[in-house]
Amino acid sequence: MQPLDHPLSAFNKVSASLPLMSSETIDLDNAFGRILREPLCADRPVPPFDRAMMDGIAIDSSNSLKQWQIAGIQAAGEPAARLTSSDQCFEIMTGAMLPVGCDCVIPIEEIEIHQEQASLRERSSFKKGDFIHFTASDHAQGQVLVEPGTILHAPELSIAASCGITRLLVSKLPRITLITSGDEVISPSQSPLNYQIRASHPTAIRSIIHSNQLGTVEHLHISDDEQATRDTISGALTRSDLIILTGGVSKGKLDYIAPVLRELAGTPLFHGVSQRPGKPLGYFFQDIPIFALPGNPLSVMSCMARYVVPALRQMLRAPSNITELPLATEGKTFPHLTHLLAATIENGQLSPAAPNNSGDYTALLACQGVVEMHPADHPLAAGTRCKFYPW
Missing domain, CATH: 3.90.105.10 (Molybdopterin biosynthesis moea protein, domain 2)
Structure with a gap:
């Protein structure tokens, strides 16, 4: 049996294969x-002219006057007026051009105006350049x-x-085809029989992609039928920049997705990762990236955050949003598997959520992504720094 890739080597294979989107x-x-x-x-x-940073008066500071005759008003949106005498000033508004001949603005709180005279308040002072936002500064x-x-x-x-x-x-936003499968899956608007479940993956995946402006999504659902699987994937390969599939990637008798992908896209770059949840994750490349995600809700969300979102960001030339933060509490680990746990960020620390199982979608409530905890034979102590992958 071929050994499983660990998450880092698996994503390195993804990263090396990814095309860049055009513009x-x-x-x-x-x-x-x-x-x-x-x-x-x-x-x-920037700014394009010398401008006043405060409402007040604009003066020539070259003398020691404390009282000026108001020569006019310099309003924002008007050409610069010209000061003709240093014993005069202009009332000026925030954002207005500095009048020619002025080199200082005194805020209105520092002056008194009476009968067209502006006087400096007691204990107030000024100097050249005060409250002026200079051109190109x-x-x-x-x-x-x-x-x-x-x-x-x-x-x-x-x-x-x-x-x-x-x-x-x-x-340019990638055209993403999302293919879900399963005879037991029905639309959220339908009433399920006792052997059916409502589809949640399409809503979650579309929300992640659209909220981050990572692409446009076409959703197709197929029954557990080999030919339908073949036809749907063949069509998606001709019109997509990336394909996401959920479910049907294990080795069950009705799991047709993996064998059909091998037929249409060749040998996967990997199929199986030493992680939990999401161990059956597969990745194929046939001119475009193809992610085959397991079907359980936590597996879908974990693999989206850990692999698909970083891949889409790389294709778009977007900056990485992966962070490394300390654990707020002790973190559960597995001896031989990387643990991907939904987590919240509180006060700059990661608080992992503890699900009952990989189908427990309620464990995702209030979580912003997944924390990755490497294999260990003991829990990680609070304060241990771990990578966090937002969705």
């Missing part, structure tokens, strides 16, 4: 969560503001908008 240009308003494929550069200096024109490979969230999209970039080059 596409999309509208700014549709770019949230997508992966940037080109640098975003400042189209002009943040970034020069042409400077890269957002690097390729960045996930586009609100701050990055705001920067793009401020630079007038309304079309963005991003990674």
Whole structure:
């Protein structure tokens, strides 16, 4: 019997085989969560002009005056006015251009205004450059503001908008075909007979993929029939960038997925990983990646977090979101198997959930991913740092 791959070597095989997705240009308003494929550069200096950082008055600080005649108002969105005398000032608004001839802004809290005269309050002071955001003090024109490979969230999209970039080059989302199987599985909208169960995998997998902007999902369900399995997988191979299958990958008499995949996609890069749950996990590659996941809920979620999500992120050139955190409590291990446990993050520590079995989907409640605990003949002590894979 061929020895099982351990999780790291299994994923290394996945990683080495993965293609990179091509790019596409999309509208700014549709770019949230997508992966940037080109640098975003400042189209002009940031800020583009000397601007007031506070409401107040703009003055020439070259003399020691404490009272000025108000020459006018410098509002935001107006060209810069010009100061003609150092004994004058302009009332100025936050964000307004600094008037020509001024080199200091005194906040409104530090002055009193009476009959078009502005006076410095007692014990207040000022100096040249106060409360002025100078041209290009943040970034020069042409400077890269957002690097390729960045996930586009609100701050990055705001920067793009401020630079007038309304079309963005991003990674194209992979077309993912999700194939579930089993005569006992029915739609969540149906009432099950006593030998049937409602499908939960499609909802979970679609939620993981869509919430992370990792691809588009077409879901197909097949019965436990060899020809139906062959036809469905053959069709998916022609129109997908990645295939996920759940169930039917063990060695049961009606488990057709593994033998059909061998027929259509050749020898798997691995079939079986020394882990629990998810030991029967298989991975094939026939022009596209093919993940054959076991059918139990915890196996599906664990394998999605540990293998499929990192693979999709690599295909999209997205940054890794895998972290290493300490255990909040003692962690259960197995002597010869890696343990993948659903876990929550609280106060920067991992709290693994203890399921009754690999079909106990309620153990996933409030969990954000899985913690990976390497084989050991004793529990891992609280404080031990372990890798955490979000879903």
